[in-house]
Amino acid sequence: MRLVSLCFLFFTIFQVSAQEATELSTLNKKCQKKYSKALKHIKSKNYEKATKDIQAVLKPYPHFHEGRKKLVSIYLKLNKDSLALPHLKIIADQEPTPDPKVFMTLVDILENEGDYSSAISYTEKLLSTKFSKSKGALKVKQRLKVLQFRHHAYSNPVPFNPTPLSANVNTIYSESLPALNADGSIMVYTSLQPISENSQRKQEDLYMTQIKNDGTFTKGKSIVELNTFENEGAHTFSQDGKIIIFTACNRRDSYGGCDLYISFNKNGRWSEPQNMGPNINSRYSEKQPSLSADKKTLFFTSTRKGGKGKEDIWKVLLIGNKWSEPVNLGPTINTAENEGSPFIHPDNKTLYFRSDGHIGLGGYDLFITRKENADWSTPNNLGYPINSTGNDGAIFVDLQGQYAYYTSDKFNNGAHLDILKFKIPESIKPLPVSYLKINVADIESHFPLQANIEIFDLNDNKSSSNIQSDQNGSALLILQPGNFAVNVVKDGYFFYSENINIDKQSNIIEPFVFEALLQPIRKEVEKYKPIVLNNIFFETGSSELLDISNNAIQNLVSLLNEQPEISIQIIGHTDNVGDEEDNLILSTKRAEAVYNKLIENGISKSRLSFIGKGESEPIASNDTPEGKKANRRTAFIVTQ
Template identity: 40%
Template structure:
């Protein structure tokens, strides 16, 4: 508004009009003394903010001299300050009728008025006229060009709205207080959010099913006298990273803290994430990748391109969290780039920014990571009416990519949480999850075990664990191949492979029930061979692929920890090729695994190998999937005499 008001002040303070046409207006110099004084009184009242009295004085001038253009323009400035944009526009148009070239600032001001009225096409026309009248060296020309570009963008966005039907969450979640920062577990069963009551921010959780939300309750373990603000929830619902400000153990104004859910469902005492993540500046708005190994967050630390940038840190078992790195100029601008949300697909980033041509001050954007180029794509504005003239908050997207959650005041005094169906063009890549239940094969009792997920495409892994009920949940992105291993000391490990590389659409969750065999009990008899589901060879050869090594290392560790067992490695093929060739290939493949075990320190007298060729299929050889199942490597444990 200040820009408009200064423009108006400039107009009616000009002593010499810029028009070269015959004057149809009355200049101040032609007013009689009485009305000149009234005009000056009106100016003084306007400067004092006494707008109604100023209008009355200007009207007294205009009653005697109706074409006093400076009085008309001064009134338009007052109406703008009073947010009476119709009257402001009427005054400006009246001045154009008197002299269309009296001052170019009239058109600049008309563009601002039409912006406030939401008439962006008209704003473009008026700003275009302004630019045609001013010299290229004019001080405000660059700003005018920026505004015109923005008006054009908004006008086009309004002409081409995206599908958007926001639905407020039920009364259990939305209250008369403010609720914001929604976070959802991968299976959708846990819904976390922040509620602010009398300035105090706390994190709550509601358990839900497909039809309803349960009554939310405070996450008491992380409560403090300070605020627990914007947070990130891991896909499995086991890790919570949140923002804490002005704390005694903080390194800056706002720091990131973490808490882990224990096997009984409670949360650990929050811990500061330390000086690697937190700086003397401001860190907030965390987002954690589905595998828990990449943390995105907003920061104003040294090295930022703008007021606030999005940064990321990688976690490894050996090093912990790495020094954060700026994710670069494709995402970050000279403005503020904030509220990152990395979808569980690991490739789709949603965030808000005020450093781009947009619809409001802060707009929501989406960018995808191009793994081939090793860079983020050009961010896409989510469009109108998702983005409005107001500030948009952060966005959270469900695992399947169809539902988005966001916070908005919707013109009210408080903020509520809404959900809407996200249109296909800006949805993330399809993602599913595996729900795992692990029990003891003898007693049926639930087991607390480690769960390891190897992403064979990325040569990386992540880990989780089952709770006291033997349950765990892990996110899986389509387009990748995964190896899953469940292991616990004293038990035979369980392995599984998920080939999702040819799947490009959303699929149903994968349910796994694994029963682990306790090896230390005398009554245990292992009668059947066990498939090593994550052993892979080059096609038609006995050369082990690198992605096989984690499985071989686990088998090696199993034998080291259970010295009372010997092992036989068994190779199998499908029925493609001759019997002789398949028997030889299966033997060579079994031998390759045998040799790796010997290299790993297992005594040669504990390991044997045999090839079975195509003679013991466990699936049909009539389909590609069946033949792939039959091409397998197994191991059989036998007790030592």
């Protein structure tokens, strides 16, 4: 106590400026001795005595920053950051030449305390000095960006209220990586369970659950055709529910490390998985696939050479029946660190992924990027609290863009992983899309038919996709906003057409479900029924054909050229709006317009006739807009 008072007495006589640091040589002998003892205590790890001695010196010499730094180092070593904090502030505020280590240690502690305003302020203060021209300034500038992002993220949390799925899916073990088909009726996921009842060894397998109309889940079942005694997982499930691509490691047919395998659902069973080959798999690691809704692009994660960092996202394109060479998504997406778990939404423009290289809240964060023309936009963090200071896992967003699914252990105190569901915030929603589900069958026997289904974009005047219905006559396609003709064609049958017009301003688009009943081509004319041409369009109140009718005209021309022995009659119909006689005249003129268009395209007059029926033969109620639209139609019937 006496020594402290002597030090203090000496200090009051030889006071220094508050802006000047006190050097060791300027301490009085008693204080120099006290500090020397403190250094010996530090060397012998007697931190309690060292702390007391340094504090005794700092009381009369508060600008003795060398001693204060020693005190800070003791507190940090003892994990007493809160005690180090005020001393770091004093040094940063008073030391004439800023010490970057002091500043950045102070910033780290302030961030851990949640004081982002002060952390940003001290970082900006350091960068306002000559230090800003040094090599180390680049890292500090990046650190400032991170702090600013985190401050904004924590100050502006996004809506987030996740709930775990039911016990039919989540068990006492770990479930993860949910993936749903387009209509949300099936979910494929992984479960990590013991290989036997008393075994400590666990293996990851693929499971499937049915989702009922009320949103409840059936009990998950192992996909036995795909699972082995090793691990299967990190998968993608096609929107039509016909394909699973998954990751398996170190198999006999592997090209090295982890490879991607593909299986097809045929007659309700999954085919034997096949390695996807050397265009995709390499001697490095390929995993975490995501298949686009049109099945023409496959995204995946790889550590192969030629990347931008440690683990990158790549893609391959399906050209004909072969996959292209892999293409790296480039520096906008991939950093010098790790990017993975890509999920391409069915809109084919919104990509979600995880990264520890982009600015985030810590560890792996989830990001969103959108395709703009041929390029990907700068990724945006999904925000807090979707992202956290830990490692946040893969995300799956449903077709409608309303709900997201991901994996977390937050509901069971870290005991195991569960699958959670949450309503996705508006700012990170994908573009609105829907799906067409069509069943093709014979109109008489109702026997399912395998037929070609073309989706023709009437606005762009080009075919957007072609698929085949399966052995059950079923097909599913993803639809984005636009005006489309759906044409179903099969040899020996008349074609079937539908029109789908999706408003680009729609936020939620209801699915389209059709039953395409095809009429067989036969000699018995009396058995034919009228076939509606759903993609013939006229100016309102006029018989002038719109250009978007060309696809329907060409389909009819092709049919007549392929079947030269038949003749047809074009029939025009209207709704009940307006005068009955006027409607009869309008329907006749519209039928005649189609008749003339067929003649222009080389069809003989002798095979054609036309008639107008006006409003006399409605096929729906005229009390609703939908009914009136159905009644305003052009059809044809075979007459010979």
